Amino acid sequence: MDMAQTTGNPAAWTLRWRFWCVCLALVCSLPAGCLRDANCARVRMATISSPTPTAQSSPPRSEPPPVIEPSTTIAGALVDEEAMAVLGARVVAATHRIPAAESRNLVAVMQDGYRRMKETDGHVPTPVPAWVIGAPADTVVIQPEEPTQDLAVVFLHGWGGSWALPCWQVAQAARQVHAMTVCPATRFEGDWWSSAGEDAARQAIRALRASGVQRVVLVGLSNGGIGASLIAPKLRGEIQGLVLISGASPQARSSGVPTLVMHGARDSMTSPAVARQYASRAGGRYVSVDGTHFALLEKHEEMTAALAGFLGSIAASRPGKSSKP
Numbered sequence: 001m002d003m004a005q006t007t008g009n010p011a012a013w014t015l016r017w018r019f020w021c022v023c024l025a026l027v028c029s030l031p032a033g034c035l036r037d038a039n040c041a042r043v044r045m046a047t048i049s050s051p052t053p054t055a056q057s058s059p060p061r062s063e064p065p066p067v068i069e070p071s072t073t074i075a076g077a078l079v080d081e082e083a084m085a086v087l088g089a090r091v092v093a094a095t096h097r098i099p100a101a102e103s104r105n106l107v108a109v110m111q112d113g114y115r116r117m118k119e120t121d122g123h124v125p126t127p128v129p130a131w132v133i134g135a136p137a138d139t140v141v142i143q144p145e146e147p148t149q150d151l152a153v154v155f156l157h158g159w160g161g162s163w164a165l166p167c168w169q170v171a172q173a174a175r176q177v178h179a180m181t182v183c184p185a186t187r188f189e190g191d192w193w194s195s196a197g198e199d200a201a202r203q204a205i206r207a208l209r210a211s212g213v214q215r216v217v218l219v220g221l222s223n224g225g226i227g228a229s230l231i232a233p234k235l236r237g238e239i240q241g242l243v244l245i246s247g248a249s250p251q252a253r254s255s256g257v258p259t260l261v262m263h264g265a266r267d268s269m270t271s272p273a274v275a276r277q278y279a280s281r282a283g284g285r286y287v288s289v290d291g292t293h294f295a296l297l298e299k300h301e302e303m304t305a306a307l308a309g310f311l312g313s314i315a316a317s318r319p320g321k322s323s324k325p
Helices: 010-027 038-042 081-094 106-121 128-132 164-176 195-210 223-235 272-282 300-316
Strands: 043-049 067-070 139-142 151-156 180-183 215-221 241-245 259-264 285-289
Touching: 043 195, 067 195, 081 106, 081 164, 106 164, 139 164, 151 164, 151 195, 151 223, 151 300, 164 180, 164 215, 164 300, 180 195, 195 215, 195 223, 215 223, 215 300, 223 241, 241 272, 241 300, 259 272, 259 300, 272 285, 285 300
Parallel strands: 151 180, 151 215, 215 241, 241 259, 259 285
Antiparallel strands: 043 067, 043 139, 139 180
């Protein structure tokens, strides 16, 4: 799920949405789900945390870097994310939380996305059960068949919390260049421009760099794209590329790194004009597709091809040297 705009009382809507997700999770739990699926090793839940410093006679010179560790929770491996996502899509469409033109084909493209994900990776674990009950959501980590330490992607979700499907869709492009995709989570609203959101993104980037990854590309979707455009200038030297999908801030400054902006031409939830202007301002490439706010799923082949090409150009460049966007 990813909605950039909502109406009514946001807090009340969030509580109702979480309530229905919990109910559906209880109904649609799978007996063993991902625990029985060998493909789950390529898509897993993780946590990002800073090691506890050991007692020393003198204070450490610097804070230890965060690490990515396997999650100890299993709820995400037992629940079918598709059932919850489809229910959510039907609810927001029925209650007119998003424009009719945006919701008309949303359920169909979601179902197609989950079909492709299951055909490729079997039953994929989900971060949803944690955040619907108010607990910190796990980070989704998606590996290619032959991972490299040269390049990794950090993906920032949009409004509606962290879900495996959009993370997985972005990872299909990253896999083509043997890059790992790490999808941290922030609050339900996807406010990555907040201190909590920016810290979560920084923790993921720092953990990857500490593990030996040489270059990181920051990718944001919808509110995640808006947030990525705002925090990217603060991350110079930490990221080597920026990708905005269906979202950019009109106030955002150039990040100073190669930039790709992709947007649906019929998006009525976030402005294609603002996205195009940001791409021009940043000296980046702008890709327009014939889609709505949910173009990442509607036009997944075009989006994946453009993203894979951009990531390939970053991978082909020498570390420390900018590649052309």
